Amino acid sequence: MMLQRHSSTGLTLTNVAIRLGQTRLIDLTAEVDPGAVLTVMGASGSGKSTLLSYIGGFLDPAFEAAGLVSVDGTNLLCLAPEARRAGILFQDPLLFPHMSVGANVAFAIPAEISDRRQRRKISADILGEMDLGGFEERDPATLSGGQKARVALARVLVSRPRLLLLDEPFSKLDMDLRSQMRTLVFERARGAGLPVILVTHDEADAEAAGGTVHRIGAANG
Numbered sequence: 001m002m003l004q005r006h007s008s009t010g011l012t013l014t015n016v017a018i019r020l021g022q023t024r025l026i027d028l029t030a031e032v033d034p035g036a037v038l039t040v041m042g043a044s045g046s047g048k049s050t051l052l053s054y055i056g057g058f059l060d061p062a063f064e065a066a067g068l069v070s071v072d073g074t075n076l077l078c079l080a081p082e083a084r085r086a087g088i089l090f091q092d093p094l095l096f097p098h099m100s101v102g103a104n105v106a107f108a109i110p111a112e113i114s115d116r117r118q119r120r121k122i123s124a125d126i127l128g129e130m131d132l133g134g135f136e137e138r139d140p141a142t143l144s145g146g147q148k149a150r151v152a153l154a155r156v157l158v159s160r161p162r163l164l165l166l167d168e169p170f171s172k173l174d175m176d177l178r179s180q181m182r183t184l185v186f187e188r189a190r191g192a193g194l195p196v197i198l199v200t201h202d203e204a205d206a207e208a209a210g211g212t213v214h215r216i217g218a219a220n221g
């Protein structure tokens with residue numbers, strides 16, 4: 001499946017400030033070009049996942065947050081979480097256990113594509129591109145970690161995201177798979193012109209991402 005490459009100006013974060021009580025976790029202004037990666041690094045508990053929650057629209061109300069997040073000129077913060085179309089990959093692929101691999105992917109295809117055969121074809125095509133041709137009927141529980149990660153990526157890609165939010169998605173994969181998966185994710189993001197925010201502890205992830213690195217300090221009062 002060819003992802004549409006839309007005319008894109010990228011992701012802009014302006015004065016994004018997140019605090020938890022008196023603790024200032026995030027203070028960030030950045031621009032991420034289409035297809036480029038902003039890598040956010042910092043100690044455990046420094047607020048990396050919290051930043052992604054704010055952008056994705058699922059920040060816990062315990063936090064206070066302010067600032068502007070826009071993609072291609074659209075202010076994401078005015079939109080409901082599902083309308084933001086943030087493609088998110090976590091450390092654990094989080095596939096629906098009661099659905100086949102193909103159904104897991106098809107579930108994420110936008111509703112305006114209503115023809116069942118077309119949905120099945122989109123799902124089969126992207127699985128083929130992820131080197132998972134013929135896996136449509138498989139139970140996710142029977143997949144290896146690397147296969148699950150590629151199903152999760154397939155699912156994100158068919159959802160027509162405006163941007164990708166990656167929360168340590170490579171950290172549970174062994175070395176070889178990790179490097180293959182990095183290449184796959186960053187190549188697809190570049191091909192589709194999607195801006196990416198990557199949260200990681202791993203310097204090799206940051207190097208593979210090739211973009212700007214933003215380091216956040218340990219939480220301080």
Ligand SMILES: Nc1ncnc2c1ncn2[C@@H]1O[C@H](COP(=O)(O)OP(=O)(O)OP(=O)(O)O)[C@@H](O)[C@H]1O
Pocket residue numbers: 020025042043044045046047048049050051060062219
């Ligand atoms: N729902 C919540 N209510 C209160 N505090 C929270 C909540 N979620 C997270 N925190 C706290 O907010 C801080 C930032 O958490 P966050 O998960 O963003 O850190 P992180 O940098 O992603 O850490 P890690 O690298 O360990 O995943 C931590 O001190 C954490 O304990």
